[in-house]
Amino acid sequence: xxxxxxxxxxxxxxxxxxxxxxxxxxxxxxxxxxxxxxxxxxxxxxxxxxxxxxxxxxxxxxxxxxxxxxxxxxxxxxxxxxxxxxxxxxxxxxxxxxxxxxxxxxxxxxxxxxxxxxxxxxxxxxxxxxxxxxxxxxxxxxxxxxxxxxxxxxxxxxxxxxxxxxxxxxxxxxxxxxxxxxxxxxxxxxxxxxxxxxxxxxxxxxxxxxxxxxxxxxxxxxxxxxxxxxxxxxxxxxxxxxxxxxxxxxxxxxxxxxxxxxxxxxxxxxxxxxxxxxxxxxxxxxxxxxxxxxxxxxxxxxxxxxxxxxxxxxxxxxxxxxxxxxxxxxxxxxxxxxxxxxxxxxxxxxxxxxxxxxxxxxxxxxxxxxxxxxxxxx
Amino acid sequence: xxxxxxxxxxxxxxxxxxxxxxxxxxxxxxxxxxxxxxxxxxxxxxxxxxxxxxxxxxxxxxxxxxxxxxxxxxxxxxxxxxxxxxxxxxxxxxxxxxxxxxxxxxxxxxxxxxxxxxxxxxxxxxxxxxxxxxxxxxxxxxxxxxxxxxxxxxxxxxxxxxxxxxxxxxxxxxxxxxxxxxxxxxxxxxxxxxxxxxxxxxxxxxxxxxxxxxxxxxxxxxxxxxxxxxxxxxxxxxxxxxxxxxxxxxxxxxxxxxxxxxxxxxxxxxxxxxxxxxxxxxxxxxxxxxxxxxxxxxxxxxxxxxxxxxxxxxxxxxxxxxxxxxxxxxxxxxxxxxxxxxxxxxxxxxxxxxxxxxxxxxxxxxxxxxxxxxxxxxxxxxxxxxxxxxxxxxxxxxxxxxxxxxxxxxxxxxxxxxxxxxxxxxxxxxxxxxxxxxxxxxxxxxxxxxxxxxxxxxxxxxxxxxxxxxxxxxxxxxxxxxxxxxxxxxxxxxxxxxxxxxxxxxxxxxxxxxxxxxxxxx
Numbered sequence: 001x002x003x004x005x006x007x008x009x010x011x012x013x014x015x016x017x018x019x020x021x022x023x024x025x026x027x028x029x030x031x032x033x034x035x036x037x038x039x040x041x042x043x044x045x046x047x048x049x050x051x052x053x054x055x056x057x058x059x060x061x062x063x064x065x066x067x068x069x070x071x072x073x074x075x076x077x078x079x080x081x082x083x084x085x086x087x088x089x090x091x092x093x094x095x096x097x098x099x100x101x102x103x104x105x106x107x108x109x110x111x112x113x114x115x116x117x118x119x120x121x122x123x124x125x126x127x128x129x130x131x132x133x134x135x136x137x138x139x140x141x142x143x144x145x146x147x148x149x150x151x152x153x154x155x156x157x158x159x160x161x162x163x164x165x166x167x168x169x170x171x172x173x174x175x176x177x178x179x180x181x182x183x184x185x186x187x188x189x190x191x192x193x194x195x196x197x198x199x200x201x202x203x204x205x206x207x208x209x210x211x212x213x214x215x216x217x218x219x220x221x222x223x224x225x226x227x228x229x230x231x232x233x234x235x236x237x238x239x240x241x242x243x244x245x246x247x248x249x250x251x252x253x254x255x256x257x258x259x260x261x262x263x264x265x266x267x268x269x270x271x272x273x274x275x276x277x278x279x280x281x282x283x284x285x286x287x288x289x290x291x292x293x294x295x296x297x298x299x300x301x302x303x304x305x306x307x308x309x310x311x312x313x314x315x316x317x318x319x320x321x322x323x324x325x326x327x328x329x330x331x332x333x334x335x336x337x338x339x340x341x342x343x344x345x346x347x348x349x350x351x352x353x354x355x356x357x358x359x360x361x362x363x364x365x366x367x368x369x370x371x372x373x374x375x376x377x378x
Numbered sequence: 379x380x381x382x383x384x385x386x387x388x389x390x391x392x393x394x395x396x397x398x399x400x401x402x403x404x405x406x407x408x409x410x411x412x413x414x415x416x417x418x419x420x421x422x423x424x425x426x427x428x429x430x431x432x433x434x435x436x437x438x439x440x441x442x443x444x445x446x447x448x449x450x451x452x453x454x455x456x457x458x459x460x461x462x463x464x465x466x467x468x469x470x471x472x473x474x475x476x477x478x479x480x481x482x483x484x485x486x487x488x489x490x491x492x493x494x495x496x497x498x499x500x501x502x503x504x505x506x507x508x509x510x511x512x513x514x515x516x517x518x519x520x521x522x523x524x525x526x527x528x529x530x531x532x533x534x535x536x537x538x539x540x541x542x543x544x545x546x547x548x549x550x551x552x553x554x555x556x557x558x559x560x561x562x563x564x565x566x567x568x569x570x571x572x573x574x575x576x577x578x579x580x581x582x583x584x585x586x587x588x589x590x591x592x593x594x595x596x597x598x599x600x601x602x603x604x605x606x607x608x609x610x611x612x613x614x615x616x617x618x619x620x621x622x623x624x625x626x627x628x629x630x631x632x633x634x635x636x637x638x639x640x641x642x643x644x645x646x647x648x649x650x651x652x653x654x655x656x657x658x659x660x661x662x663x664x665x666x667x668x669x670x671x672x673x674x675x676x677x678x679x680x681x682x683x684x685x686x687x688x689x690x691x692x693x694x695x696x697x698x699x700x701x702x703x704x705x706x707x708x709x710x711x712x713x714x715x716x717x718x719x720x721x722x723x724x725x726x727x728x729x730x731x732x733x734x735x736x737x738x739x740x741x742x743x744x745x746x747x748x749x750x751x752x753x754x755x756x757x758x759x760x761x762x763x764x765x766x767x768x769x770x771x772x773x774x775x776x777x778x779x780x781x782x783x784x785x786x787x788x789x790x791x792x793x794x795x796x797x798x799x800x801x802x803x804x805x806x807x808x809x810x811x812x813x814x815x816x817x818x819x820x821x822x823x824x825x826x827x828x829x830x831x832x833x834x835x836x837x838x839x840x841x842x843x844x845x846x847x848x849x850x851x852x853x854x855x856x857x858x859x860x861x862x863x864x865x866x867x868x869x870x871x872x873x874x875x876x877x878x879x880x881x882x883x884x885x886x887x888x889x890x891x892x893x894x895x896x897x898x899x900x
Contacts, residue, residue, distance in 0.1 A: 085700045162884040171639050171699045172887060175834050176880050182831050183876040186869050301831065305707055312704060345715045352708020356701040357694045 024367075025237075025320035029230055032066075036226045040219035056215060059222050060290050061334070065327050066225040067287035070232055072310040072326035073319060074279035079308070080316030081240055082272050083252030084169075088177030089280050090304035091184050092152035094294070096281025098188075099151055101201035101294040102135060103144035104212070108205050121203070122196045132194045141208060148285040149278050156277030157270065164269045169255070178301050185299035200295025207289050218290070225286045229323070232279055236319050239272075248272060309348065312355050315362030325362060390419050391461060398427060398445050398460075401477045402438055409483060417490040423461075425494045432487045436460070437474040446474065489518040496526060501535060508538040513570045517550040534739075545571055548578060548592075556588055564595035565602045572599050606743055611860050617749040619856025620756035621815065626833035626840075626848050627763060628808035634843035635780045635800045638692050639699060641707040643833065644826025645714060646805045649683060650676040650812020651821045652717060655726045666731035669813070676809035684805025688798050696797075710826070718823040725820035734817060748817050755814050760849060763807060767845065776800050780843050835879050841889030850890060855879075 039062065042054040071093050078084045110117035114124040119131060137143040159180065163173055191197035210217045239245055250258045251265050258265050288294045297303070306329075314325020329351075336344040359365040397419075400412045413431075416424050430436040430447055437446045437457075445460040446469070455474065457466040479487065492514075495507035511519055523543045530536050540562075547559035560578065563571055578584060579592040629643045640646075653676035658668040691709060695702045734748045767773035778786040779796050787793045812825070819825065832855075840851025855875055862871035883889075 085703070159880075162881070166884045166887050168883055168887045171703060172838060172883065174700065174703060175639075175838060176883055179831060179835060179876050179880055183873050183880075186873050186876075190869060305704075308704060342715055342719060345711050349708040349710075349712035349715070352711070353691060353705045356705040356708075357691065360701070 024324075025233075025318070028320050028323060029233060032226050032230055035062075036223050040223055043219050043222075044215045056213075056218050059218050063218070063222040063225045063290045064287060065330050066222075066229050067283045067290070068307075068310065068330055069323040069326040070225070070229050070283035070286070071280050071307055072314065072322035073229070073232055073236060074276040074283065075307050076311050076314075076316055076319055076322035077236055077239070077279070078273055078276045079311060080318065080322070081245065081252060082248045082269060083255075084269065084273065085171075085174045085308070086177045086273075086276075086304075087174045087301065087308065088179075088181035088304050089276075089307050090298055090300070091177075091181040092156060092277040092280035093284040093287070093307075094181075094184065094188075094296075094298035095152045095155065096148045096284030097288040097294040097298060098195060098201065098284075099138075099144055099147040099281070100285035100288045101204075102138040102195075103141060104204040104207060104289060105201050106135075106139045107207065107209075108203065111205055112203070120196070120201075122191075122199065123194075126191060134194065145285070148281050152281030152284075153274050153278045157274045160270045160273040164266045164273075167266075178304070181299050181304050182301050185296050185301075188296035188299055196295070198296070200293060200297075201288075202293040202295075204289065204292055212289055212292070221286065221290050225290070228282060228286060232282075233319060233323070239275075240319065244268070306348070309351055309355075311362075313351055313359075313362050315359075315364035317361070318364055321362055321364050328363070390421050391423065394419055394421075394424055394427060395445060395461065398436070398477070399438065399443060401431075402475060406480055406483065409479070410486060413483065413486060413490060417494060420494065420498055422498070425491065425498065427460075428487055428491050428494065430460075431477055431479060432484065432491065434476065434479075436477050438477070439469075440473055440475055448474070485518070488514075489516060489522070492516065492519050493522045496522060501532060504535060505538050508535075508542045509568070509570070511542045512545045512568065512574075515546060515549055515574070517546055520546050520550075541566060541568065541571065545574055548574060553585065553588070557591055560588065560591045560595050564598040566599055567603045567606050572596065572603070575599060607864075609743060611864065612857065613743075613745055613749070614863075615857035615860035616753055616853065617856070618860055619853035620753040621818070621829075622832055622836050622856050623756045623760060623849060623852035624752075624811035624814055625808075625829040626836040626852055627760060627845070628804040628806075628811065629833050630837045630840070630842075630845055630848040631763070631804035631807065632801055633837055634845075635776050635804075636692070636797050637699065638696075638801075639703045639706070640687070640692075640801075640804075641703055641830065642687065642710040642713060643706075643805075643808055644828075644830035645710045645717075646680045646683060646808035646826070647812040647815060647829060648717065648821075648823065648826035649713070650680050650809030651728070651816040651825055652721065652726075652812075653679050653809060654728045654813040654816040655721075655821050658728055665729050666733070669728075669731055669734075669817070672813050673810055676813045677806040680809025680812070681802040681806030684802040684808075685798060687805070688801040692801065693798075710830075714823045714827075721823070723823055725822040728816040728821055730817050752814055752818060759807065759810060760845070764845060766803075772796075772799065835876065838883060838889055839879050841891035844889070844891045847889055847891035 039054055039059060042052055043056065043059045046053040048055075071089065074092075075086060075089050078086055105120045108120065112121040112124070114121055116124045119128060123131070138147070159177075163176065168176065187193050188195055188200075189198055195201065204212050206212055207217060207221075210220075240248065247258065247263055247265075247268055250261075250263070251268060255265055284294075284298070307326075310326040310329045311322045312325070313329055314323065315321030332347070333344060336347055355362060361368075394416065397412050397416045401409055403409060413428070416427055427436065435448050435450070437448055438444070439446050446466065447458045447460045448469070449456040449458070455469045455471055457469040457474075458464065459466060492507065492511055496504060496511070496519075498504075499507075511523070520543065523539055523546070527536065527539050527543065530539060544559040544562050547555045548563060549556075551559060560575070563575060566572070575592050575596040579589055579596050581589070625644075625647060628646065629640065632638055632640050632643070654669065654672040657672035657675055658665065661668040661671070687706070687709065691705050692702055695705060730748055734751050736747050738745045738747055738750065765773075767777060775786070775791045775796050778789070778791055779793050779800075783793055786796075815825065815829075819828075836851040836855055837848055839855060840847030840849070858878070859871050859875050862874055865871075866874065
């Protein structure tokens with residue numbers, strides 16, 4: 001309480017410092033900010049045979065991790081702070097990705113395999129005569145960006161308004177979010193649904209007129225991802241450290257009491273869920289140009305549950321925990337799947353069980369345990 | 379007896395050989411007589427002879443007058459010995475002499491083949507032959523059919539023969555015969571007969587009365603076909619519903635009583651299916667016994683796994699449902715991987731006993747036996763579970779804990795113990811369901827995954843803690859899914875059902891049937 005009073009009276013600089021959160025979060029953001037300046041330079045300007053050169057594989061991989069971190073951040077906002085466990089955040093991530101993918105498909109123009117100037121390859125393959133109406137407008141980058149925000153946001157708004165409006169909570173909500181993402185997966189796997197079916201959208205050529213696989217583009221995408229992550233982190237910090245944040249935590253800990261105190265908890269839940277979905281959508285949109293493909297696999301229920309693991313391992317309700325969790329788990333995934341995919345699955349399963357039973361706050365518990373041990377020794 | 383049989387068979391074959399050699403003549407009248415003779419020998423081989431002559435595949439080797447059957451592949455003559463069935467390799471065309479036929483002989487051959495097929499073989503083969511007759515519509519065969527009808531005693535065959543007779547009379551009989559035949563064809567669901575009726579009804583050269591009758595009969599048939607389709611769809615719906623019921627019933631027990639979401643439930647089903655596979659590997663000679671033995675084996679094994687899950691994971695997380703969900707999900711990944719490592723990721727086949735394979739015919743309907751057995755089995759399991767819940771002490775204690783945990787505890791029920799046994803019971807039922815599912819799908823490590831979301835939907839739709847809700851939910855969703863399927867396709871109908879449940883939950887968050895009474899916690 002005392003700390004907050006100080007914050008309110010202090011200058012802009014200390015305000016930002018406050019937003020950065022406690023020491024771990026602060027260092028994490030500093031690290032990210034530094035990487036924005038250093039990594040792209042190492043990637044673009046250092047000769048490829050140099051020790052300090054960052055390969056395009058590495059920078060895309062790191063960019064991918066940052067997108068996952070943003071996705072985890074969005075989930076932490078609803079799960080860690082508001083106590084809503086969404087097993088379907090992949091839905092919003094995937095939708096954002098598809099919106100960006102559609103724009104990139106349009107940018108291919110007549111350079112596809114079939115050379116059709118009007119239709120993407122998969123539509124030519126399906127003998128479609130004209131572009132479906134829902135593809136209109138995606139020629140424009142700005143329109144696509146708008147859709148990246150609008151479509152996941154709208155879906156989340158309608159879905160959560162219905163669910164929270166009729167007080168669907170707890171495990172029920174988790175299960176229907178899983179049903180939602182499963183439904184989307186089935187739908188997007190359909191060829192005649194108009195999004196490329198099984199193969200999804202791929203073979204992208206350009207983004208904003210620049211070659212998508214060039215060094216500069218990759219560097220720029222990395223900068224975008226890192227910047228977006230920092231901005232989102234600060235925004236989330238702002239939300240959770242404001243009065244709204246306290247209400248959200250109140251909802252998490254005892255929703256009925258909050259309702260009796262006169263708060264319309266439904267509205268807060270809808271707003272935070274929608275905001276979180278928008279963040280997830282943006283993460284998806286940044287992810288697609290860096291990996292070069294989006295397919296219905298992103299909607300598979302297990303992917304959505306993996307997001308939960310990132311947050312659970314990193315520690316929920318800390319924001320930076322989600323970022324750390326996403327990066328740690330994905331780095332491990334990259335290494336373990338190379339050694340053996342079997343080990344990776346067993347590892348993932350064990351993390352689920354051990355973290356939920358022994359580390360309810362994820363890796364942040366380790367910090368506490370270590371600290372406690374040190375104090376005990378003294 | 380056996381010796382005589384072999385002898386007569388040999389004699390038949392010798393006669394057949396002589397007749398075939400006699401066919402090597404230019405006089406077609408002589409050929410007709412020989413073919414008549416061949417058709418008098420009523421063996422499989424004589425039927426094969428006539429068929430191969432018709433297909434132009436029967437030859438005589440010039441050098442030793444051996445009878446040879448030829449497969450013509452890319453203009454090469456791949457020869458077999460007709461009687462010994464040994465392969466003779468590729469033979470040059472000029473070394474062989476073909477048995478030639480003309481149009482007249484072709485017709486005779488067709489009717490002789492039809493007659494042989496109608497009179498020999500199993501009932502199943504005969505029925506197939508009769509339906510071929512209906513399709514071909516050869517008036518020559520009418521005589522044979524009449525002859526057969528006078529002797530036949532099998533009801534199924536008499537029915538099909540009458541159908542064939544009328545289908546021929548309707549086209550080739552005189553005025554009164556036509557009328558009578560058309561009237562008696564009314565309501566038949568056979569596709570060919572519907573086509574015959576339709577052509578007659580649309581034929582302008584025919585008498586008006588006949589056309590009207592044909593139209594009436596056609597409408598009756600179309601009505602019946604529609605009815606059949608409805609029954610068939612209902613059957614498929616019930617079948618899917620029973621599968622859903624089997625998959626969901628264990629979940630309904632653990633979720634309803636213990637209040638715990640077990641994401642590894644699908645994997646327990648999968649383990650049950652693998653129990654069936656393992657038992658079958660141990661008793662490979664008696665498939666019936668292996669399936670029946672694997673039921674208790676699966677129940678005990680998965681029940682034991684259930685106890686382990688409860689003791690090692692779920693117990694630590696009571697009161698934290700979201701964490702339980704995650705931990706059991708992790709467990710499901712591990713179980714899948716273990717099974718994948720032990721049994722390989724490939725699907726395994728669990729063979730069905732005889733009484734589960736095959737088809738049951740009711741009128742024009744064909745229902746597969748394994749689906750019928752599964753429906754009955756699901757109902758049986760459901761009744762047993764209901765009995766245990768309602769009539770045993772264990773069941774009573776279980777219900778007490780479901781309704782009010784604290785009160786039950788105050789009345790001296792060891793709720794922890796009940797939780798454990800309930801979990802084991804639910805898991806055991808999942809294992810038994812797995813054995814049943816092994817009979818209709820492939821057994822693989824991902825078997826459970828395919829059912830977990832569906833079974834959750836059933837439980838949530840039906841209302842948690844209410845087995846009748848689960849029952850209604852399973853059959854409701856099964857029927858709904860299959861009723862939609864003809865209109866929108868399998869996957870879209872599944873999407874519709876999922877959307878329906880998502881929307882339904884908004885309006886009735888507690889499902890169709892929610893528990894009434896004083897619940898301890900919300």
